[in-house]
Amino acid sequence: MEEKKDIRILAIESSCDETAAAVVKNGREVLSNVISSQIALHTLYGGVVPEIASRKHIEKINDVIQEALDQANVSLQDLDAVGVTYGPGLVGALLVGVAEAKAISYAAKLPLIGVHHIEGHISANYIENKELEPPFICLVVSGGHTHLVVVRDYGEYEIIGKTRDDAAGEAFDKVARAIGLGYPGGPKIDRVSKEGNPEAIHFPRAKVEDAPYDFSFSGVKSAVLNHINGCRMKGEDVVQADIAASFQKAVCDVLVAHAMKAIKDYGISRFALAGGVASNSTLRSMMKEACEQRKIAFYHPSPVLCTDNAAMIGAAAYYEYRKGIRHGLDLNAVPNLKLGER
Ligand code: KG4
Ligand code: ZN
Secondary structure, X not given: OOOOOOOEEEEEEOOOOEEEEEEEEOOOEEEEEEXXXXXHHHHOOXXXXXXXXXXXXXXXXXXXXXXXXXXXXXXXXXXXXXXXEEEOOOHHHHHHHHHHHHHHHHHHXXXXXXXXXXXXXXXXXXXXXXXXXOOEEEEEEOOOOEEEEEEEEOOEEEEEEEEOOOOHHHHHHHXXXXXXXXXXXXXHHHHHHOOOOOOOOOOOOOOOOOOOOOEOOHHHHHHHHHHHHHHHHHOOOOOHHHHHHHHHHHHHHHHHHHHHHHHHHHOOOEEEEXXXXXXXXXXXXXXXXXHHHOOOEEEOOOHHHHOOOOHHHHHHHHHHHHOOOOEOXXXXXXXXXXXXXX
């Protein structure tokens, strides 16, 4: 019998503030995963400055790719394709990765595969959970997105719920700034919450009328700001840890409730978390418990594969490659690319 050939993909991710490259074998085996984070740089400004992000990507990208090839012990000749995030994201940041991937594709005569960033986040789950296969329900919670997705098959997605305003991670970042924790807020709220009481303050759990899977986080964010103003006006202490823990609980309650409703309504017995907020310790433990009670298999990536990385892009690119998806050298960055569009 003919032996199946291994497929090695070089993947590139530059949609926001991480310059990342990885080599992934057969979609699930990470041979290298190099991430150059710009977080320290953007912290000075309290958030990502797009122009600075693009400039930093262009400075770092060649070294990051070389490092990924070296760590995987491969050269361009050993590769079968180049995968790259082409949207959604910051246009100037995306363009750096796309232009780089096109140059490598042309020079090394490798097929080019453009990948949707969210498809990457979802596919991060395949890397450490070798048994995970579609169909499953995935909650993607990142700095830019909050999507509840039915993964029908590889590359086939039905978005059943999304946020009407702020993304979950964005709410974490804004609340963290308001209580003086700084950027990036998610990991800091996660840490500080461990010293706080999640029942200390009741923040709203928003429902969107006629859209049971949709989310809205602007109300809880405003409630936190009102609470802080109220404390100051009354001369009371602003208890950072209690606010953080109570806010985090309010957000996680909604995320868990909507995910469990989708699991029940769609009759799907596998559930996965994805995106930066998927590394939140409270969200993970609440989802784990909710899934256990319902005998649902629960999956999530390790923290390094939750936040932006290129290994997840390599995993997604592999399944696109197997479907015969190829992009031409006219591939462009699409800042508002929709999931499922090609
Ligand atoms: O997926 P990601 O790296 O970038 C986007 O595609 O947006 O997600 C970054 C987001 C940030 O908002 C960050 O605050 C949040 O993920 N985040 C967390 C945690 N770690 C990262 N939020 C809550 N708890 C965490 N432990
Ligand atoms: Zn992301």
